[in-house]
Amino acid sequence: MAGLLDIASLEVRFRTEAGEVTPVSGVSLTVEAGRTTALVGESGSGKSVTSLAVMGLLPRPSGRISGGSVHFAMKSGGAVDLASLPPAEMRKLRGSEIAMIFQEPMTSLNPVLTVGEQIAEQVRLHMGLGSAAAMRRAEDMLGLVEIPDARRRATDYPHQMSGGMRQRVMIALAMSCNPRLLIADEPTTALDVTIQAQILALIDKLRREHDMGVLFITHNLGVVAEVADAVTVMYAGEVVESADVRTLFRAPRHPYTRALIDCLPARAAAGPGGRRIVHSIPGTVASAASAQGCRFAPRCNHATAPCHAAPPALERNEAAHLIRCARWRDL
Amino acid sequence: MDLAGIVLFFRRLFRRKLVLFATLVLALIVVLAVLAPLVAPYSPTGMRVANRLKPPSGINWFGTDEFGRDVLSRIIYGGRASLGIGMAVVIASMLAGTTLGLLAGYFRTLDGIIMRMVDAMMSLPDILLAIFLVAVLGASAGNVVLALAIVYTPRVVRVVRGSTLVVRELPFVEAARTIGVSTWRILTRHILLNVASPILVQATFIFAYAVLAEAGLSFLGAGVPPEIPTWGTMIATGQQYADQAVWVVLFPGLAIVLSALCLQLLGDGLRDMLDPKLRKAL
Amino acid sequence: MLVAIARRLAGMLAVMFIVATMVFFLTRLAPGDPASLMLGDQATAADVAVLRATYGLDQPLLVQYVLWLKEIASGNLGQSIFLQRPVLQAIAERAEPTFFLALFSILIAALIGIPSGIASAVWRGDRLDQAVSAGAMLAASIPSFWLGLLLIQFLSVRLGWFPVAGYGDPGASLGMRLYHLVLPATVLGIVNSALITRFTRASMLDVLSEDYIRTARAKGISEARIVLRHALGNALVPIITVVGLTAALLVGGAIITETVFGLPGIGNLVVSAVLRRDYPVIQGALIVIAGIYVIINFAIDVIYTLVDPRVRT
Numbered sequence: 001m002a003g004l005l006d007i008a009s010l011e012v013r014f015r016t017e018a019g020e021v022t023p024v025s026g027v028s029l030t031v032e033a034g035r036t037t038a039l040v041g042e043s044g045s046g047k048s049v050t051s052l053a054v055m056g057l058l059p060r061p062s063g064r065i066s067g068g069s070v071h072f073a074m075k076s077g078g079a080v081d082l083a084s085l086p087p088a089e090m091r092k093l094r095g096s097e098i099a100m101i102f103q104e105p106m107t108s109l110n111p112v113l114t115v116g117e118q119i120a121e122q123v124r125l126h127m128g129l130g131s132a133a134a135m136r137r138a139e140d141m142l143g144l145v146e147i148p149d150a151r152r153r154a155t156d157y158p159h160q161m162s163g164g165m166r167q168r169v170m171i172a173l174a175m176s177c178n179p180r181l182l183i184a185d186e187p188t189t190a191l192d193v194t195i196q197a198q199i200l201a202l203i204d205k206l207r208r209e210h211d212m213g214v215l216f217i218t219h220n221l222g223v224v225a226e227v228a229d230a231v232t233v234m235y236a237g238e239v240v241e242s243a244d245v246r247t248l249f250r251a252p253r254h255p256y257t258r259a260l261i262d263c264l265p266a267r268a269a270a271g272p273g274g275r276r277i278v279h280s281i282p283g284t285v286a287s288a289a290s291a292q293g294c295r296f297a298p299r300c301n302h303a304t305a306p307c308h309a310a311p312p313a314l315e316r317n318e319a320a321h322l323i324r325c326a327r328w329r330d331l
Numbered sequence: 332m333d334l335a336g337i338v339l340f341f342r343r344l345f346r347r348k349l350v351l352f353a354t355l356v357l358a359l360i361v362v363l364a365v366l367a368p369l370v371a372p373y374s375p376t377g378m379r380v381a382n383r384l385k386p387p388s389g390i391n392w393f394g395t396d397e398f399g400r401d402v403l404s405r406i407i408y409g410g411r412a413s414l415g416i417g418m419a420v421v422i423a424s425m426l427a428g429t430t431l432g433l434l435a436g437y438f439r440t441l442d443g444i445i446m447r448m449v450d451a452m453m454s455l456p457d458i459l460l461a462i463f464l465v466a467v468l469g470a471s472a473g474n475v476v477l478a479l480a481i482v483y484t485p486r487v488v489r490v491v492r493g494s495t496l497v498v499r500e501l502p503f504v505e506a507a508r509t510i511g512v513s514t515w516r517i518l519t520r521h522i523l524l525n526v527a528s529p530i531l532v533q534a535t536f537i538f539a540y541a542v543l544a545e546a547g548l549s550f551l552g553a554g555v556p557p558e559i560p561t562w563g564t565m566i567a568t569g570q571q572y573a574d575q576a577v578w579v580v581l582f583p584g585l586a587i588v589l590s591a592l593c594l595q596l597l598g599d600g601l602r603d604m605l606d607p608k609l610r611k612a613l
Numbered sequence: 614m615l616v617a618i619a620r621r622l623a624g625m626l627a628v629m630f631i632v633a634t635m636v637f638f639l640t641r642l643a644p645g646d647p648a649s650l651m652l653g654d655q656a657t658a659a660d661v662a663v664l665r666a667t668y669g670l671d672q673p674l675l676v677q678y679v680l681w682l683k684e685i686a687s688g689n690l691g692q693s694i695f696l697q698r699p700v701l702q703a704i705a706e707r708a709e710p711t712f713f714l715a716l717f718s719i720l721i722a723a724l725i726g727i728p729s730g731i732a733s734a735v736w737r738g739d740r741l742d743q744a745v746s747a748g749a750m751l752a753a754s755i756p757s758f759w760l761g762l763l764l765i766q767f768l769s770v771r772l773g774w775f776p777v778a779g780y781g782d783p784g785a786s787l788g789m790r791l792y793h794l795v796l797p798a799t800v801l802g803i804v805n806s807a808l809i810t811r812f813t814r815a816s817m818l819d820v821l822s823e824d825y826i827r828t829a830r831a832k833g834i835s836e837a838r839i840v841l842r843h844a845l846g847n848a849l850v851p852i853i854t855v856v857g858l859t860a861a862l863l864v865g866g867a868i869i870t871e872t873v874f875g876l877p878g879i880g881n882l883v884v885s886a887v888l889r890r891d892y893p894v895i896q897g898a899l900i901v902i903a904g905i906y907v908i909i910n911f912a913i914d915v916i917y918t919l920v921d922p923r924v925r926t
Contacts, residue, residue: 057830094833102831107824111923112846122832157922173832349747450624451631454906455899456866459883463636463895466887467643543756547869550758553887566759573766580766584759591754599750 003030004073004213005054005181010083011067012046012053023049026314027068027239028322029215029232031181036207036214038228038245040221040260046237047217051183054082054215055100056090072098075180096126099174103186105167109158115142115169116154119176126177141172145202164195168202175206182207185217200227221264225249230320233257236295239314243321253317253328256281256296294326302327343604350600353593360590364410373401375408375560384576394578396569402579405560406586412561413542414590416476420541421534423480428487429530433518435488436495446492449485457482457540458547465553472555479544483537490533494526501525528605535598539591546587562587621914625907632903633685636896637678643892690897695889700897704879710780711871711878714794714801715863721802722809723856729806730813730852734821735840745810753807761800761873768796778875797874801867805859812855816848823847849920854913861909865902 012024024046031037041047052058053065070082074097082090094100102108110118119138123129129137135154142150145168158166167187174182184203188196204227207214216227224231225245232242233256241254252258259281281299293308294300300307304327312326325331345351363370372392382399385391393402435445452460464478498504504521508514546563548554557564562583569579649661665671669680684691690700726749733745769777775796781789820826821844829843868880875881879898886894918924 055831057827091833091835094831096833100831102824102828104824108828110825110829110843110847112921113843114922121834125833159923170828173828349743447627447631448635451628451635451903454628454632454903454910456862456864456868456902458868459865459880459899459902462868462883462887463899464639466890466895467639469644539754543754546756547758550756551869551872551884551887553884563756566756566762570762573762574770577763577766580759580762584756584763587756587759588751588754592751595750595754596747599746 004033005031006071009068013066015062024237031213031215033213034211035229037230038216038224039232041234045234047234095122096177098181099179100183101170101174101187103189105163114155119173141176145172181213183215240324253323254325255300255302353596357593363407367408371404371407373404375405393582396579397572409560409562416545417538417541419476420479421538424483428484429491432488432491436492449488452485462553475554479541490529498522498525532602535594539594636899640892691893693894694891700893707879707882710876717798718801719860722805725806726809727813730810733814734817749807749810757800757804758869758873764796797870816851820844820847857913861906864905
């Protein structure tokens with residue numbers, strides 16, 4: 001079944017002073033129209049690099065997609081492989097078919113342009129509207145993301161707004177050309193908890209109303225449980241498990257996924273004296289380049305000799321449940 | 332710094348071939364100037380009027396001047412004065428600037444006065460301040476050094492003060508103060524070691540500017556007296572013959588350009604190496 | 614806002630006060646008595662004493678200093694020893710070539726420096742970037758008088774394209790006068806482009822790594838528009854600063870170039886005053902030039918508020 005976005009065996013390489021590194025390899029995931037796929041992992045797991053690869057925004061000239069495919073179904077009904085699309089074609093899709101919002105609302109807007117101008121610029125470019133019409137659309141979009149007094153706020157500069165407001169502006173910007181896919185890279189991490197919930201609810205509402213696919217990147221499983229329909233877990237540049245959200249939380253098979261879920265405060269087991277013990281995973285994400293066997297083996301409680309010897313393949317459990325672990329059947 | 336440290340320092344500095352090349356050229360110019368009596372083909376003052384204003388040839392590579400003196404030999408000797416003055420300016424402005432910068436950065440009370448002085452001096456163009464100082468001090472090589480040292484001291488003060496303000500808040504300086512290390516010791520040991528690299532970078536640039544400024548002052552007749560061969564005085568006295576013999580002006584100027592360029596390339600290389608933020612950007 | 618302006622003005626006055634003080638006391642270091650200098654070698658001791666009295670030179674140094682500060686504060690920069698006119702008038706008469714020279718030089722320097730700095734930042738690390746960096750360093754290594762002499766030699770003397778020196782005959786048309794500035798402005802433009810190039814490159818590099826540039830890319834905007842509208846718009850403040858300060862320093866810093874090209878500007882006035890020990894002119898010129906620098910500095914701050922909405926609101 002072809003989704004809105006189908007990433008298959010994506011591999012990304014960076015040239016660095018120390019030689020070539022491969023921060024992302026063997027990433028496969030699907031985003032369905034009108035649904036949310038969460039991409040989960042610790043920092044350094046390659047989830048942001050994956051999203052930049054989809055956007056065609058890998059840092060140039062050091063970064064490039066070196067393998068795999070990224071199939072995307074356009075509004076027109078045609079499909080393209082973003083991995084091999086010429087940069088000029090990719091640029092036409094950015095902002096119009098695929099939009100992105102980022103982690104840092106405080107720094108993601110241009111400080112010398114009004115927020116209205118910044119939205120109108122994209123509208124003029126992709127929808128071919130004139131200046132006045134584009135500005136009206138920008139005001140409408142600010143209203144859509146529930147910014148009060150949108151007409152007046154359109155003439156504000158970013159520094160006149162709070163972090164939550166600015167993230168709403170970013171969402172308005174992203175929505176302004178009716179994209180089919182929204183990539184949200186940790187959109188709430190930098191915000192207060194109460195604002196977080198509002199922004200999550202807003203993204204979710206817009207997804208439903210506009211039948212838009214969302215690729216939601218986060219390190220926070222609590223957020224995943226709230227917003228996602230499907231979940232893909234990344235570790236050290238690889239997908240280690242993916243499933244629909246219920247399966248993943250009810251029956252996680254990969255030791256890393258299990259460890260992540262055990263780390264959730266709500267899941268913390270009651271310890272002696274009724275106090276909850278918050279678990280943590282020992283060690284840090286290993287460098288993706290240095291792994292020989294299973295990349296999680298050095299931190300895994302269940303690792304055996306074969307785990308250190310050869311990298312495991314991504315295996316299918318049931319319809320849409322994939323696991324990359326040599327011992328998933330035993331655990 | 333031990334030997335291995337020094338080797339590593341130069342290996343990293345010379346990773347950019349252009350920096351290595353500039354350093355070699357600079358070393359060559361300095362060696363030629365130091366060994367002038369041994370390497371110059373002719374006497375810098377030997378006049379042979381019959382031989383005046385001869386174009387470059389196999390005998391006089393850079394031609395001869397209005398008195399028949401060999402231009403190449405004069406450039407080699409001129410390097411002694413030009414580079415010597417530049418070096419002296421660097422040393423004097425480093426000493427003065429570092430002292431004042433440390434004082435301004437470490438003692439809040441002195442900061443206001445010193446920095447206002449710096450602002451005032453930097454509100455005047457370098458060459459104007461220099462010519463004014465030479466005018467009141469009198470035109471001589473020593474006074475050119477003094478004047479240029481005064482002109483470039485504010486730049487050093489700014490760099491050292493800035494670094495000092497950062498370093499004085501670092502934990503180890505704080506710690507040294509709490510365990511009762513004397514202020515003087517903190518200044519000289521801890522802070523000085525940490526501001527050494529920006530000072531070193533600044534020194535190479537000031538060297539280049541000083542060579543250029545000395546030439547400018549000498550050219551205006553407000554610098555080294557014309558009878559002493561420096562690259563600047565050579566151009567100054569040669570300019571009236573430029574119509575007939577452009578080489579008397581051309582080659583001393585090239586010596587200035589080459590020296591200043593190599594110094595700046597070296598300074599740029601040092602900055603790339605010593606400033607981690609810039610290195611990351613490249 | 615008003616407090617900020619007041620503080621800024623106080624700072625300007627402090628700088629001017631220090632410049633005036635420095636100029637006064639340093640001048641007193643100079644060998645030779647101003648009065649005997651003024652009257653020349655033939656003067657009798659009595660003549661000198663009379664002149665000393667009229668100029669207050671017989672007063673204690675501190676009294677002279679205070680009197681002098683008062684004069685300056687009221688706009689009187691004194692009388693030239695050799696030019697038989699007030700210093701301010703002498704400076705005003707020489708202002709035009711200096712003003713136009715500074716203006717054209719800074720235009721040329723900015724036209725060279727800003728585009729090459731932008732290109733250098735956009736193609737960071739490429740051959741072009743290395744060539745621009747090396748070119749900027751080369752430009753900063755050229756003695757302006759030497760380049761001037763060579764240009765005069767080849768373009769004026771040999772090819773006859775430009776006047777050899779001067780500012781045209783008395784009564785020459787403005788066009789003719791400006792024609793005399795082409796070569797000197799080119800020389801100063803090239804030499805001064807180096808700093809602007811480096812600053813532009815550095816501030817563009819800073820801006821291009823900002824998050825909002827990534828946002829602009831995510832919008833699908835063309836790279837050219839990202840660089841020229843989004844990045845340059847933000848890098849403008851440091852670029853304006855360096856262009857403005859360079860222009861300010863050119864007013865008094867064109868001494869050498871004015872001398873090479875025989876332009877009757879302020880720099881030329883200063884050089885001849887130095888050579889003739891006409892101290893009132895030297896002092897006056899220094900104070901005027903420092904004043905212009907301080908005022909341009911203030912103007913740059915005002916321009917900030919027009920360019921950067923964060924300062925404005």
